[in-house]
Amino acid sequence: MNRTTLHWSYLNFKDVPMDLFLYEDLEEIYLKENFITTIPKWLLNLTTLKFMHFAGNNIGSLPDEMYLLENLEFFDVSHNKLTKLPETIGLLMRLRCFNVSGNQLTELPIEIGDLKSLEELNIANNQLQRLPLQISECVRLNVLDLSDNKEIWQIPERISNMQSLQTLMADRCSLIYLPVALSKFVSFVRIFHNTPITHIPICYERFYQNFFDNRQKPTPMTKRSDGFFWVLEKETYTKLLLPIGTRRIFSIPSCENQTTLYDDCLHALQYFNRFVPLYSNKALRSLLPEKYMADHIKNGPIARCSLTTCANPLYTTYYFMVVKRSGSSSKQLFTCNFCSQFCGLTWLGENGKKYYQIAWEVFED
Structure with a gap:
């Protein structure tokens, strides 16, 4: 019997079973697709845990003491009911993969930039309005997925230009233009289904396919600012919005x-x-x-x-x-x-x- 890995998914649990304490040196737990509402504080005493999969439950918040799981490397709490993350999330120094997609987050704590080992961050399908610049301090981040956050209208250039970034996904947001300071190491991009966009910077051309064309049904831009800079192309007389800061x-x-x-x-x-x-x-x-x-x-x-x-x-x-x-x-x-x-x-x-x-x-x- 493998006592380091525990598969208890799809069992209709409403709470995390105390039987976990019977598993010494437990490293991986799968409790996805249950009806669990909280991560109990006693679970945080299992400091040998490296992998936690709680996707598809009813968890409404994470305990502030999450940092006690000092060896945690993979944490999936996607498709739950989270509305915020604790500031102490930045203390999970060994966390490499964090999936918090499909929740109700409206913002991310700036402490997320303290996750120096983080390699994959999935924050898709939330209610985020902006990204904190501190994400750029996640020096090992190579996968960032923020798709289906319909209030995000801009990806900060400091984030799109991260030196380790290899995969960027931001489909079905409300981007008004694509960041032109794109990391030269990016090898996969899905960012084209943002209908306010009127043009594609040439650095995205190798990722672009004709079936991404959305110029047939552009969505009017709702943001207004005196700092916007526009040009008018003379073939179809379309207005093109250039990156904010252009003078x-x-x-x-x-x-x-x-x-x-x-x-x-x-x-x-x-x-x-x-x-x-x-x-x-x-x-x-x-x-x-x-x-x-x-x-x-x-x-x-x-x-x-x-x-x-x-x-x-x-x-x-x-x-x-x-x-x-x-x-x-x-x-x-x-x-x-x-x-x-x-x-x-x-x-x-x-x-x-x-x-x-x-x-x-x-x-x-």
């Missing part, structure tokens, strides 16, 4: 070396941000000479140069291009962002047979 863009060809001193300063600060998390300093807003600079430091670059061999970070000013696939029946527009005219012309030289340019102009409302 000025240039066509290709145009004059060279138009990057501002402001952007040069942000590049330097971003370098220091790698070693000291400046974005978490609450005094930034009052100390910096430019009122929006704190936001740029906090969020990170809004895009990266579309030339793969360059990938320089972009902040407020960049070269911009709208393209379509040559010979394709797809109506989808793709956009490119470049740090210099040289990068733009190099990209055109490499991809001129696959794409053709669409003229655009800045949209003045």
Whole structure:
């Protein structure tokens, strides 16, 4: 008899059975699809537990003392009735996989950034309105699923650009544009079923299929902000929303070396941000000479140069291009962002047979 693994799923339990104490050195428990309403505090004394599967129960809250499970690596509490997570969740230092999808969460505690061993985070199908920037401190996170959170309208650039991120899923949210500062290590993306989106950054092109086209039924954007920057493409006269923080863009060809001193300063600060998390300093807003600079430091670059061999970070000013696939029946527009005219012309030289340019102009409302 295997006394380290216990399978008690689909047994109509209303409580966690005390019989668990009969299993010394218990490492894995499966109690999914029961009617359990609470995780009892006595269970937290089983510190040998590495794997807990409580999916499909009626659990309404997690005990603050969850951190006592110091060896816990896998925790699935999906499809329950959780409305919040305890701040102490960040003390599960060995947690590698956390599935809390299918609950009623409206926010995540900022302490989630303390999970330095976390590799997979599934927060899909909740009621989240935003993602805390502290997720970017989960330095080993390679799978992030936030699909079906219908109030999320933006993925912070600092999160989409995480160095370990390999899989990103955000289908059926309310994204108004896709983050252009996408990690170059991402190998799987499902993020296209967000109907307010009017264009796809070229960094997503390798993941895009024609059956993702949603331009036939766009959903009007509900968010309003003075900081939004729009361009009007001149083939179908569609308004395209560019990443928040954009102040000025240039066509290709145009004059060279138009990057501002402001952007040069942000590049330097971003370098220091790698070693000291400046974005978490609450005094930034009052100390910096430019009122929006704190936001740029906090969020990170809004895009990266579309030339793969360059990938320089972009902040407020960049070269911009709208393209379509040559010979394709797809109506989808793709956009490119470049740090210099040289990068733009190099990209055109490499991809001129696959794409053709669409003229655009800045949209003045």
